[in-house]
Amino acid sequence: MIEFKxxxxxxxxxxxxxxxxxxxxxGEIHALLGHNGSGKTTSFLxxxxxxxxxxxxxLIFDKNISELSSSDIQKIGLLTEKLKIYDDLTIKETLDFFxxxxxxxxxxxxxxEMSKLFDFDFFINKRIKQLSxxxxxxxxxxxxxxxxxxxxxxxxxxxxxxxxxxxxxSKILLDYNKNNNTTxxxxxxxxxxxxxxxxxxxxxxxxxxxxxxxLESLYKKYNIRKSYSLSYLLNNKETCEKISDExxxxxxxxxxxxxxxxxxxxxxxxxxxxxxxxxxYTEVKPE
Amino acid sequence: xxKIFAVLKKDLVLQTRNFKELLIAIILSxxxxxxxxxxxxxxLTIGVDSSLKDxxxxxxxxxxxxxxxxxxxxxxxxxxxxxxxxETKLENNNFPxxxxxxxxxxxxxxxxxxxxxxxxxxxLSRYFNGTKEDKFTVNYISKENKTIIMLVISFxxxxxxxxxGASIIYEEKKNGTLNLLxxxxxxxxxxVLSKFIFTLIIMIFIxxxxxxxxxxxxxxxxxxxxxxxxxxVFILVPMAVxxxxxxxxxxxxxxxxxxxxxxxxxxxxxxxxxxxxPESYQFLLRFHPGIAVTFFYERxxxxxxxxxxxxxxxxxxxxxxxxxxxxxxKVVDKEN
Numbered sequence: 001m002i003e004f005k006x007x008x009x010x011x012x013x014x015x016x017x018x019x020x021x022x023x024x025x026x027g028e029i030h031a032l033l034g035h036n037g038s039g040k041t042t043s044f045l046x047x048x049x050x051x052x053x054x055x056x057x058x059l060i061f062d063k064n065i066s067e068l069s070s071s072d073i074q075k076i077g078l079l080t081e082k083l084k085i086y087d088d089l090t091i092k093e094t095l096d097f098f099x100x101x102x103x104x105x106x107x108x109x110x111x112x113e114m115s116k117l118f119d120f121d122f123f124i125n126k127r128i129k130q131l132s133x134x135x136x137x138x139x140x141x142x143x144x145x146x147x148x149x150x151x152x153x154x155x156x157x158x159x160x161x162x163x164x165x166x167x168x169x170s171k172i173l174l175d176y177n178k179n180n181n182t183t184x185x186x187x188x189x190x191x192x193x194x195x196x197x198x199x200x201x202x203x204x205x206x207x208x209x210x211x212x213x214x215l216e217s218l219y220k221k222y223n224i225r226k227s228y229s230l231s232y233l234l235n236n237k238e239t240c241e242k243i244s245d246e247x248x249x250x251x252x253x254x255x256x257x258x259x260x261x262x263x264x265x266x267x268x269x270x271x272x273x274x275x276x277x278x279x280x281y282t283e284v285k286p287e
Numbered sequence: 288x289x290k291i292f293a294v295l296k297k298d299l300v301l302q303t304r305n306f307k308e309l310l311i312a313i314i315l316s317x318x319x320x321x322x323x324x325x326x327x328x329x330x331l332t333i334g335v336d337s338s339l340k341d342x343x344x345x346x347x348x349x350x351x352x353x354x355x356x357x358x359x360x361x362x363x364x365x366x367x368x369x370x371x372x373x374e375t376k377l378e379n380n381n382f383p384x385x386x387x388x389x390x391x392x393x394x395x396x397x398x399x400x401x402x403x404x405x406x407x408x409x410x411l412s413r414y415f416n417g418t419k420e421d422k423f424t425v426n427y428i429s430k431e432n433k434t435i436i437m438l439v440i441s442f443x444x445x446x447x448x449x450x451x452g453a454s455i456i457y458e459e460k461k462n463g464t465l466n467l468l469x470x471x472x473x474x475x476x477x478x479v480l481s482k483f484i485f486t487l488i489i490m491i492f493i494x495x496x497x498x499x500x501x502x503x504x505x506x507x508x509x510x511x512x513x514x515x516x517x518x519x520v521f522i523l524v525p526m527a528v529x530x531x532x533x534x535x536x537x538x539x540x541x542x543x544x545x546x547x548x549x550x551x552x553x554x555x556x557x558x559x560x561x562x563x564x565p566e567s568y569q570f571l572l573r574f575h576p577g578i579a580v581t582f583f584y585e586r587x588x589x590x591x592x593x594x595x596x597x598x599x600x601x602x603x604x605x606x607x608x609x610x611x612x613x614x615x616x617k618v619v620d621k622e623n
Contacts, residue, residue: 074470074472078467083464088305089297097297100290100293101467101471127304
């Protein structure tokens with residue numbers, strides 16, 4: 001569905017993408033991860049025909065990006081991190097405006113559908129500037145989805161949001177993906193949420209992909225040792241210790257037994273995407 | 288077209304909710320017109336001095352008529368071409384020159400507007416037709432006051448209409464919605480066109496406010512003839528394009544304000560200089576957009592219409608519109 005082939009992009013003398021090759025399959029939720037300046041946003045802008053690149057090839061809907069028609073481009077939704085919509089329009093007026101410019105048929109139906117999906121009903125006539133950060137984010141995501149795009153790029157959709165709103169947005173995106181088979185490409189620093197949401201992960205470093213795999217295979221491939229939380233009672237004092245691996249845990253348990261301490265609990269800490277990300281980012285070099 | 292109107296509708300809704308700036312410009316314009324209309328006697332009663340009745344009529348030396356300004360208690364002579372010529376000139380929409388001459392022979396040239404000429408003509412006609420009314424009221428605005436009004440209108444246009452058009456484009460550039468507009472299939476031409484129509488609507492609104500207020504006070508009659516109205520509308524075209532140009536080249540609202548001042552301040556210098564600099568220099572001065580606008584208003588208020596001038600305005604507007612489209616395209620490409 002989306003394919004980057006050896007794409008190189010410069011901003012002046014700065015290389016934003018360096019021979020970047022990347023594939024996204026239809027209907028998947030694909031997370032594009034990486035530190036700031038690693039080239040995530042640039043990839044989004046290129047895929048949306050907003051910025052040009054110096055060399056390589058980009059295929060979208062199996063067509064070269066330069067051959068995409070205006071209606072093809074409109075089937076690609078984009079939410080950029082910096083996007084700021086019109087403060088003095090109400091949610092309804094905002095949705096109406098974007099319905100008009102994206103030639104949405106059955107406009108009122110679509111506005112109702114979006115209101116229901118994002119729970120706008122109580123706020124529909126409120127101005128954008130009166131909304132909370134969470135509600136604002138919901139509106140901009142609704143705009144991105146308003147013309148039923150086949151591919152949606154979301155750049156930092158969770159930034160600045162509280163955990164409850166993040167959960168709500170994640171659920172909306174998951175449901176939308178499931179019901180419409182829409183391809184989502186999400187860039188975020190919220191790895192915890194990405195872990196819940198994404199099927200496939202691409203990690204970028206200095207404009208190149210370090211890894212691009214299904215989440216399950218990442219767990220298998222990067223066999224990070226589990227860590228443990230050990231809680232015990234020694235001399236009537238309760239202590240909690242973090243143990244980095246199983247070997248150390250055995251040694252420590254033997255020591256504690258000798259000291260006559262009472263083991264209260266042993267908790268196995270799950271390997272998270274954050275662990276994998278940190279390991280990959282520090283140890284693996286781009287190809 | 289649907290997309291262009293969607294952008295236009297959105298801009299107008301935003302405008303009604305950001306009315307402060309526009310309101311300040313309108314109130315300021317009203318205030319200045321108001322102050323001038325009340326501080327000066329704008330309605331001078333011109334009457335025929337019965338004591339000079341014998342002198343009234345065509346005179347071989349003057350081709351004129353002796354009259355008296357009753358309010359001022361000054362006897363003046365109106366020197367004019369004969370009635371038939373005056374009538375022909377009015378019918379041909381030429382620019383009639385009425386010369387008022389006081390009894391000491393000091394000539395007061397009035398580059399009269401059509402309405403004033405018409406008033407004088409009616410006065411004379413009535414006299415010649417034997418009604419011989421000895422009183423008639425004409426609206427009289429001195430040239431100096433007219434230029435101030437012109438400045439006020441320029442001010443309202445530049446700071447009202449143009450700045451809103453400018454700041455909306457600037458805001459869209461800054462907050463990333465311009466990219467969304469592009470993605471929706473709107474191109475630079477359509478975006479500039481929608482902003483141009485928007486700025487035009489705002490300017491017509493300001494003009495209507497000023498026109499209505501001016502008429503109510505009896506001080507300024509912008510809509511005295513269909514020709515004047517048409518000409519005003521044509522004048523708005525380059526101003527709207529100019530306003531959008533400011534918006535497109537500005538990187539901030541403050542910067543667009545600076546550009547607007549660059550248009551406005553030289554106009555004031557022009558007003559102070561125009562009576563003392565030679566005609567050729569005046570012509571050069573008029574190349575400055577702000578001065579050009581002031582100059583055009585001066586012509587409009589004096590009821591002057593020139594086809595060549597009109598064609599030049601339209602040509603410059605189209606050229607500037609194309610430049611706007613190219614600049615917007617370049618700005619968007621450069622930012623990405």
